[in-house]
Amino acid sequence: MSGPPGIIRKQTGAEMIKPGSRWKSKVCSAEVVIVRSPAGEAHPQCGGEDMVPLGESFEAAPIKPGFGGGCSVGKRYKSVANGLEVLCTKAGAGTLGAIGEALTVIEAKKLPASD
Amino acid sequence: MRIPLLLELTAEALPDRIAIDSQSGSLTYAALQSAARSVASLLRRHSIDNAAFLGLNSPMFPISLFASAIAGLPFSPLNYRLTDDNLRQLLARLAPAAVIVDDGMTERVVGVPGIIPVRHEDLRRAMQLAPPELDPPPDAPSDTAVLLFTSGTSGAPKAAVLSHQNLTSYVLQTVEFLGAQEDEATLVCVPPYHIAGVSSLITSVYSGRRIVQLESFTAQDWVRTVRDFSVTNAMLVPTMLSRILDEMQRGEIELPSLRSIAYGGGRMPEPVIRSALEKMPHVEFTNAYGLTETSSTIAILGPEDHRLARGGNPKALDRLKSVGRPVSSVAVEVRDAEGRRVAPGVPGEVFVRGDQVSGEYVGMKSTGEDGWFPTKDLGWFDRDGYLFIDGRLDDVIVRGGENISPGEIEDVLRVHPAVEDTAVVGAPDDRWGERIVAFVVRRKSATVSAEEIQSWVRERLRSTKSPQDVLFRTELPYSETGKLLRRLLRNEMTRNDQD
Numbered sequence: 001m002s003g004p005p006g007i008i009r010k011q012t013g014a015e016m017i018k019p020g021s022r023w024k025s026k027v028c029s030a031e032v033v034i035v036r037s038p039a040g041e042a043h044p045q046c047g048g049e050d051m052v053p054l055g056e057s058f059e060a061a062p063i064k065p066g067f068g069g070g071c072s073v074g075k076r077y078k079s080v081a082n083g084l085e086v087l088c089t090k091a092g093a094g095t096l097g098a099i100g101e102a103l104t105v106i107e108a109k110k111l112p113a114s115d
Numbered sequence: 116m117r118i119p120l121l122l123e124l125t126a127e128a129l130p131d132r133i134a135i136d137s138q139s140g141s142l143t144y145a146a147l148q149s150a151a152r153s154v155a156s157l158l159r160r161h162s163i164d165n166a167a168f169l170g171l172n173s174p175m176f177p178i179s180l181f182a183s184a185i186a187g188l189p190f191s192p193l194n195y196r197l198t199d200d201n202l203r204q205l206l207a208r209l210a211p212a213a214v215i216v217d218d219g220m221t222e223r224v225v226g227v228p229g230i231i232p233v234r235h236e237d238l239r240r241a242m243q244l245a246p247p248e249l250d251p252p253p254d255a256p257s258d259t260a261v262l263l264f265t266s267g268t269s270g271a272p273k274a275a276v277l278s279h280q281n282l283t284s285y286v287l288q289t290v291e292f293l294g295a296q297e298d299e300a301t302l303v304c305v306p307p308y309h310i311a312g313v314s315s316l317i318t319s320v321y322s323g324r325r326i327v328q329l330e331s332f333t334a335q336d337w338v339r340t341v342r343d344f345s346v347t348n349a350m351l352v353p354t355m356l357s358r359i360l361d362e363m364q365r366g367e368i369e370l371p372s373l374r375s376i377a378y379g380g381g382r383m384p385e386p387v388i389r390s391a392l393e394k395m396p397h398v399e400f401t402n403a404y405g406l407t408e409t410s411s412t413i414a415i416l417g418p419e420d421h422r423l424a425r426g427g428n429p430k431a432l433d434r435l436k437s438v439g440r441p442v443s444s445v446a447v448e449v450r451d452a453e454g455r456r457v458a459p460g461v462p463g464e465v466f467v468r469g470d471q472v473s474g475e476y477v478g479m480k481s482t483g484e485d486g487w488f489p490t491k492d493l494g495w496f497d498r499d500g501y502l503f504i505d506g507r508l509d510d511v512i513v514r515g516g517e518n519i520s521p522g523e524i525e526d527v528l529r530v531h532p533a534v535e536d537t538a539v540v541g542a543p544d545d546r547w548g549e550r551i552v553a554f555v556v557r558r559k560s561a562t563v564s565a566e567e568i569q570s571w572v573r574e575r576l577r578s579t580k581s582p583q584d585v586l587f588r589t590e591l592p593y594s595e596t597g598k599l600l601r602r603l604l605r606n607e608m609t610r611n612d613q614d
Contacts, residue, residue, distance in 0.1 A: 020116035020283075033120065035287060073128070074292040087292060089124050109443060111289050113301065113322075114377045114403035114412040115315040115350050 017044065017084070023051035026061045030071050030092025038084035038098065046071070047094025069095035069102065077103035117279040118260050119185045121286060121321045122148055128293055129323050135174045136300065136344055137328040142174050144323070147181070149246040150174075150238075154182035157241040158213055159253065161231055165209040165262065168192040168307060169202070169224060170217030172328040175235055176307045177316050178242075179215045180261075184279070187256025191274070192307040194264070196595055199223055205264055205272070206230050208477075261313055262477065263407050266594065274477040275407045277313075284470035285314065285410040286321050288444035295324035301348040304329040304337055304355065309596050311350055311380060314411035324348070332595075334362035338370065345372040350403075352380040352597030357387045360394060370395070375418070379403040379438075381597045382506070382522060384529045384536075388435055392425040404438030404504060406490055408481070410471040413447065414502050415439045436526065437501040445469030447502060448487070449495055462495040462520070464508055493520060510601055512541035514549050519580055521601075527575045528553060528568065533561035538591050539582065540601050542608035552608055553582035556590060 021034050027047030031054060034044065044051045048064025071077065073091045078084065079098045086096060086103065096103045122144070125134075130145035142150065158166055166183040168176065168190065176192070183190035191209055193202060195217075202223060206214060210229025215238065224232050260279045264272040301319050303326060305311045319326045327344045329336055332355055340346065351359070356378055362368070376391070376398055383402065392400065399418035405411040416439025423431030441447040448456050449463040457463045466487045474481045474488030482488045493511060494504040505520040512519040521539035528537040536556040541549035555568060565585035573581040592600040 020120050033116070033124065035116065074294065076287070087287070089128070089292070108291065110291065110294075111415060111442065112375060112377065112399065112401040112417050113318070113324075113348050113350075114289065114379070114401055114405075114415055115311045115318060 017042070022054035022089070023086075024054045024056075024058070025049070025051055025092050025094050026058050027063045027067075027094045028092035029090055030088065030094055030096070031090035032071075032077075032086040032088055032096065034085075035076060035087050036078075036083055036085035038079065038082040040082055042079060042082045042084050042098040044084065044086055045097040045100075046092060048097065048100075049094075063094050067095040067097065067102070068093055071096045072105075076106040076108065078106050079103050116283040116287075117184060117256070118282055118317055119151070119181055121283065121317055122151065122181050125293065125320055125323050132297070132323060133325045134320065135177055135326050135328065137172070137174060138330070139173055142178075144320075147174075147177060147320075150178045150242045151181035151185055152246040153241045153244055154178055154238055155185035156246075157233070157237065158182060158186040158188060161211075161213055163188065163211045163213050163231065165189050165191055165212040167206060167209050167212050167214040167230075168216075169195055169214055169220050170307065171195070171330040172303060172307060172312070173217075173330065174328070175215065175217075175238060176312075176328075177320075177326070178238065180313065180316060184260055187253030189257050189259035189262050189276075191262040191264070192312065194266075194306070194308045195220060203227050208274070209262070263308065263310060263313070265407055266598070273479070275473060276475045276477060277407075277410055277473050281410045281471050281473045282314075282317060284444070285412075286317055288471065289412065289442060290318045290322050292321055293323045295319070295322040298345070299347045300325040300327050300344055301350070302327045302329060302337070302340060302344070302346040303350070304332045305350065305352065305380070305596060306331065309380070310405070310407040310411050315350055334358035338362050338366070338368055341370050341373055342368075347372055347374045348377070349373065349375075350377045350379070353378060353383040353387060354381070354593055354597035356391055357384070360387070360390055363394065371397070373398050375399040375401065377401040377403050379405065379412070381599070382504070382525075383435075385435060385526060386529055389424075392421060396425070402435075402438055404502070406492075408472070408474050408488060408490075409445070409467055409469075410473065412442060413445045413467050413469070413471075414441045416501075434497075434501050437497070437503045439502065440500050441467075441502065445472065449502075457495075459496045459498045462493055462505060465490045465492045465494040465502070465504070510540070512539075512549050512551055514541070514544070514551060514579065515547045517579055519551065523576065524551065524553065524572060524580055524582065527572055528555065531563065531568070531571050533558055533563035534568075535559075535561075536591055538599055538601060538604055540605045540608065542584070542605070544583075550583040551580070552584040552586065552604075554586050554588050554591060554604055556588055 025046035048067035052058040126144040126148035134144040134147040135142040166188045261277040400421040402416035403412040404414040506522040524539045535558045538554045544550035
C-alpha cells in the first residue's frame with residue numbers, strides 16, 4: 001500500500017497514526033482527524049490510496065476503482081478489523097479506508113445539547 | 116487528541132460564523148482562534164506551570180481557555196465568590212502560574228508568591244499583534260487541560276484533573292461536528308469555574324454554535340438576553356429555572372426564539388419542571404446528569420421523555436424524577452456497600468466508567484484499577500434502565516439503623532401546596548443516632564403547621580420517615596451555582612445541640 005514512485009514516506013508504523021493528527025486525501029478534497037489509533041499498522045486511506053499528513057506535499061492520484069463512495073463532513077468512520085477511527089473534517093469523493101478495506105460510518109445517535 | 120484541535124477545525128470550516136456574542140462585543144471563530152494563539156504566545160513567555168482565570172463570563176474566558184491549551188498549560192478557572200484568603204490559598208497551590216484577572220479583581224491576586232497577574236489590557240495588547248502562525252508546539256505540553264476546584268464539604272477543596280483526552284472524548288462522543296444550524300445560539304450563564312461553563316464552551320465550539328454569554332446570572336438579565344440575542348438553547352441549574360419562570364410570569368414575557376433548555380447541576384424540584392413544561396410548551400427539555408469528575412454529562416433524560424410527561428403520561432411523569440439513561444459512551448452501575456452490583460429498584464452508590472471519566476484529583480486518584488469512579492451519589496435504576504439519584508451518600512440519614520434519603524422526603528414535601536422550598540437533614544440524636552429535621556420555606560401568604568407537615572409525610576411515606584423537627588425559614592442557603600448547602604443546615608443543628 002505504498003504511494004506512487006518518487007514519494008518517500010517519512011515514517012511508517014502505528015506510532016505515527018496518533019489521535020488528533022490530521023490527514024489529507026491524495027485523490028480528492030477529503031481530510032480526516034484520527035480519533036482512535038489502529039491496533040497495529042493501518043495507514044488511513046482515501047479512494048484506495050494512503051492519505052498524507054496535512055501540510056505535506058504530495059502527488060495527486062486517481063481514485064482506485066471501487067473506492068469512489070465519498071465521505072461526509074462531521075461523520076466518524078471506523079475500521080471493524082483494527083479499531084482505527086477517524087472524523088471526516090472535509091468531504092470528498094473517495095471512500096475512506098485502511099489496509100485496502102473501506103471504513104464503515106458510525107451511526108451516532110444524535111443527542112440533545114446537554115450543556 | 117487535545118482541545119485546541121476542536122477550535123482549529125471549526126475555525127477552518129466556519130471562519131466567519133460568530134463564536135462568542137456578549138454585551139461586551141462579539142468574535143468570529145477565526146477571530147477567536149487568532150486571539151487564542153496570540154494569548155498562548157503571551158503565556159509562553161512566562162516560566163509557569165499553570166494558567167488560572169479569575170473573572171466573570173466574557174470573551175476573555177474562551178480566549179484564555181483555548182490559549183492555555185495551545186500553550187500546553189493546565190487551565191484553572193477560580194471561584195470569584197471565595198474570600199480573599201481562600202482564593203489566595205488556591206492560587207498558592209497553582210504557583211508558579213499566570214492568573215488572567217478581570218479589571219475589578221486585580222487587587223485580590225497581587226502579592227501571592229509565584230503568581231503573575233495578567234490583566235485584560237495585557238490580553239488585548241497581545242491580541243493586536245498578528246497571531247504567531249509559526250509558534251512551535253510546546254515541548255512537553257501538559258496532559259491536563261483543566262483543573263477545577265470542587266467545593267469540598269470538609270477540608271481543603273480538591274482540584275479535579277480533566278485531561279485533554281477526557282474532554283475531547285466527551286465532545287466527540289456526545290456532539291456532532293458542525294452540527295449546529297446557522298441560527299442557533301446557546302446562552303451560557305453558569306460561571307466559568309463550573310464544569311458546565313467549560314463543557315458548554317467546548318461542545319458549542321465543536322458544533323459551530325454561537326455562544327452568548329451572561330456575565331453573571333439574574334433572571335431579569337437572562338430573559339432580556341434571550342430576547343436581545345435570539346437565543347435558541349440554554350443550560351440552567353434548577354434554582355435558575357424556577358426564578359426565570361417567576362420572572363416570565365411577573366412580566367408576562369414570552370420567549371419565542373427559545374427551542375431547548377438543558378438543566379442539571381442539582382436536583383430539579385418536580386413542581387418546577389412541571390410548571391416549566393406547561394409555561395413553555397414550545398421548548399424541548401433535557402435533564403443532564405454529570406459531575407465535574409466526569410467531564411459533565413453521563414446520563415440524559417431527553418426531549419421525548421419530557422414530551423410524554425407534558426402529555427400527562429403517568430410513567431413519563433414518574434420519570435421526571437429520574438436523570439434518564441446513561442449516554443452510550445459510558446457505563447454506569449449501582450453497587451451495594453460490599454461493591455456488588457445490585458438489582459433494579461435497589462439503591463446503592465453510583466459508579467461510572469468511560470473515556471470522559473477522570474476521577475483524578477491533584478495528588479490523588481479516586482478510580483479503581485479497573486477505571487470505575489465512585490461518584491458518592493446514591494441512586495437506583497428502574498427496570499427500563501432509567502437512573503434515579505436520591506442525593507449524596509454523605510447526606511443519607513441513618514435513624515435507628517434505617518437508611519433514609521433526604522431527597523425522598525423533600526420530594527413529598529415539595530408537592531404540598533403551602534411549601535415553597537424545603538431541605539431535610541439529619542441531626543444528632545442520643546436515642547436513634549440521628550433524627551430527621553425538615554427546614555421548610557412557606558409560600559407567600561400560605562399557612563401550614565409543623566404537625567401538618569409531619570402527617571403529610573407520614574401519610575405518603577412510612578411513619579419512620581416523618582420529620583421529628585420542622586423548622587420554618589424565609590429562605591434556604593444555596594451556592595451561586597444552585598447547590599443546596601446542606602452542611603450549613605447540619606452544622607446549625609449540631610451547634611444547637613451543643614448550646
